Amino acid sequence: MNASTKQTTETLRKLDQEYIWHPFTQMRDWMQEKPLVISAGQGNWLIDSDGNRWLDAVSSLWTNVHGHCRPELDKALIEQIGRIAHSTLLGLASEPAIRLAERLIRIAPKGLKRVFFSDNGSTSVEAALKMAFQYHQQAPDGDPRRTKVMAFVNAYHGDTIGSVSLGGMDLFHALYRPLLFNATRGEAPYCYRCPHGCVNRSLENPECGLVCLEKLRRLFDQEGAHLCAVVVEPLVQGAAGMLMQPRGWLKGLRELCDEYGAFLIADEVAVGFGKTGTLFACEQEGVVPDILCLAKGLGAGYLPIAATLTTERIHNGFLGRPEECRTFFHGHTFTGNALACAVALANLDLLEQDRTLTKLAPKIAHLAERLAPLRELEHVGDIRQKGVMAGIELVADKAAKKPYPVAERIGHKVILEARKYGVILRPLGDVLVLMPPLSVTMDEIDLITHAARESIIAVTERRAAENRT
16 A cells, blocks of 8 residues: 555545445444445455455345456446436336346246336335235225234334334334334244243254244234235344244244235345345245345345335236226336346346356355354354354353443444454444355355454453453
């Protein structure tokens, strides 16, 4: 790094501090940590303005699939921009959007037949929510009494007002409560801190009898006749701290929705496109949702794009004469953007051509093997993994499962420590999140887990030393 490069970095940091308001960031402390300024990317690595390389162990907020600057994805964008960058889907059709919609229906769980495009995960869920509600208000077989929506404790579905109403994390959502509609709130599994005192030794073979599912049935008994939809993150509640659902819970929820006549909306924004080990998380329990929400990995981390897939039945509930006003009056300026659709199609091509999901299985096993020794660390309370999604929950007292005081920001300190190893991690409170691109290598998995281990040890031992003095 020469003097000129250093000056450029300092200038960029100053301009960042002066003009940018970062998401989910306490800006008071932002510049004290001298943030990295990312200027480029190559493969699974980010490159900062000083030329340093950083392993992107959170796939640029869970979006990147094949690595940065993948030639096939770059080519798809270049070729499409030579034709057209964007045209509206309001009153016109678009070739890239048509081709992507057909492709998505071909690979989606059977029964999903229609695609509504938007531009991010929040808007995908917002569209799903409005579809379910409006259907019951106007479809010939709808039930206007079904005006309620069930969502879950610890849920995160985005940051628009509708998706925040579905959210179940007080840290993110409680302040906005006066603006929100009231969702019926169901209990979701948090096996490490199970409120029923269950000892669930294996998520794959739960020994608890799924007590949480039985409690959910009682809620359906009370509210089922008025539910238009139930919204769930299948298999993993991501933003809640990588909370994994035991095998059978999702399938049981599908059965409850069928029994009580509620649509099941599967929010696969975070878990879709291979992150759990299969293309869609729902596949692992043979579940077909009535509405499927996709984003993040759909665009391979290149451009914002989202899709809400639904059944022919729901789509047909919006058909009618103009004077009946059954139209879905919802849309986005960049719905079906040609550039985003082109790169999404190239993304799906690569998943097939590279046999990405087949090659992923050994990586998932290797990640599990490398994470296992971390369970013995004094301040690691729990390690949760599904596919390449993993969370390491740090605790002040392992026996009591006592969390650290929020003000100490232990998780944040650990991810800063990990930068000494050239690894970018991100915490959710005191849960360390590991979610590399699907293109991650075995050596890179070794580096990620080594950095996590050494950083946890360094931060917790430093804290213990400070407390002794």
